[in-house]
Amino acid sequence: MDKNIHNALFNSAYGGITVASHLDDRRQTQDGKFPVKIRVTYKRERKYYSTGKKASQKEWDYLPTAKNTKYLQLKKDIKTSFDLIDDVVECLYGNGEFSFDALNIRLSKGTSDTLITAFKAKIESLETEGRVGTKLYYEIAMKSIIAFKGDTIKFSDITPDWLRRYESHMLKEEKAYTTIGMYMRAIRAIINEAKRAGIIKESQYPFGKDKYEIPNGKGRKLALTMQQIKAVVSYSDGSETTERYRDLWFFSYLCNGINFCDMLQLKYSNIVGDEICFFRQKTIRTSKDKNEIQATVTHEMQAIIDRWGNPDKLPDSFIFPYLQGDETPMQAKKIIADVVKRVNKKMKNIAKAIDIVGFSTYTARHSYATVLKRSGANIAYISESLGHTDLKTTENYLASFEKEERKKNAALLTNFDNQ
Numbered sequence: 001m002d003k004n005i006h007n008a009l010f011n012s013a014y015g016g017i018t019v020a021s022h023l024d025d026r027r028q029t030q031d032g033k034f035p036v037k038i039r040v041t042y043k044r045e046r047k048y049y050s051t052g053k054k055a056s057q058k059e060w061d062y063l064p065t066a067k068n069t070k071y072l073q074l075k076k077d078i079k080t081s082f083d084l085i086d087d088v089v090e091c092l093y094g095n096g097e098f099s100f101d102a103l104n105i106r107l108s109k110g111t112s113d114t115l116i117t118a119f120k121a122k123i124e125s126l127e128t129e130g131r132v133g134t135k136l137y138y139e140i141a142m143k144s145i146i147a148f149k150g151d152t153i154k155f156s157d158i159t160p161d162w163l164r165r166y167e168s169h170m171l172k173e174e175k176a177y178t179t180i181g182m183y184m185r186a187i188r189a190i191i192n193e194a195k196r197a198g199i200i201k202e203s204q205y206p207f208g209k210d211k212y213e214i215p216n217g218k219g220r221k222l223a224l225t226m227q228q229i230k231a232v233v234s235y236s237d238g239s240e241t242t243e244r245y246r247d248l249w250f251f252s253y254l255c256n257g258i259n260f261c262d263m264l265q266l267k268y269s270n271i272v273g274d275e276i277c278f279f280r281q282k283t284i285r286t287s288k289d290k291n292e293i294q295a296t297v298t299h300e301m302q303a304i305i306d307r308w309g310n311p312d313k314l315p316d317s318f319i320f321p322y323l324q325g326d327e328t329p330m331q332a333k334k335i336i337a338d339v340v341k342r343v344n345k346k347m348k349n350i351a352k353a354i355d356i357v358g359f360s361t362y363t364a365r366h367s368y369a370t371v372l373k374r375s376g377a378n379i380a381y382i383s384e385s386l387g388h389t390d391l392k393t394t395e396n397y398l399a400s401f402e403k404e405e406r407k408k409n410a411a412l413l414t415n416f417d418n419q
Helices: 057-065 069-094 100-108 115-129 132-149 160-172 177-196 226-234 240-254 299-308 329-353 361-374 379-386 391-412
Strands: 002-004 011-014 017-023 034-042 045-055 275-278 293-296
Touching: 011 069, 017 045, 017 069, 034 057, 034 069, 034 100, 045 057, 045 069, 045 100, 057 069, 069 100, 100 115, 100 177, 115 132, 115 177, 132 160, 132 177, 132 329, 160 177, 226 240, 226 329, 226 361, 240 299, 240 329, 240 361, 293 379, 329 361, 361 379, 361 391, 379 391
Parallel strands: none
Antiparallel strands: 002 011, 011 017, 017 034, 034 045, 275 293
């Protein structure tokens, strides 16, 4: 470990982690100065922590050699903030437990060791990273927890019994087990970071066998047959809107079951030769290996692009004209959610018209995988085309559809009236 004072004022390094005082010149205050922050860098990711102090560029350059009482006090205050963060980083690194979440939780313990404080630190971190969807998920979970027991819940309060009471509370509110599982996994993620940060002991950990086990709420997954898909894509009520949303759904199905979030962010630069190449936004941040997905541009896909695509076919233009590219992550999230909502409403109407069970944008992905499986495609190929990181994920994904197929086929064995 190396620690010294130089033009950055204070600086430390622990393996691949660096801690440095930093004059944040991205935003100037009204008095012409800049905030002084402590910057932590890990795996090329940077986080900034406020010191509550500010300085002009001239003052910042002067600080390392300053002897004036005023600037000596400023330097001392910055050093106090630096040491607070530096000590936590050193401790986490020494225990092999460093992560930004663990750092945020350990720092928040200085004022409060409550669950909600940790949630807020997590949400702030997600916002900084631009992970809008996950941020909203944690915000909703946090609001539910506050509605249950307020905002002063200590980590020591989170016991298996507390979690069971919270589950009962959500059931009384008619929450589905899928929702309950999501909220509980958010709590578990926060608790895991608290354990790594040393805020709770292993003996206090409330999850696992013989403690509290998170319920697996399985959402209803529907996969259409080839005949049903043909009926969907052939349907028209004469409305251009119906045909546009129907075709977007069909494009999702043909493009390896791409989800709408990824599909609406496709640009013409993603088309390489006769293939569309893209990464799943859902896993690009969390997977060590970044697996690019390739989908062949079929004649049907090209026809959909020609009919509904952005006429400006510059490489940086979105294929489908819903996003402009200058939206904030939150604005982009809302635009995509609105398109999905409208497509789902239209697909529900189509399902009713052709007399099949209602389905959604997700059904395109489910149907893509299942049609390939039932056609004899290799599981490894299906896994790769879906962007799954391992075969087990794909096998589990397909299992729910095949169970429904087995039930349907078993019923045929005693369908005497139609023989």
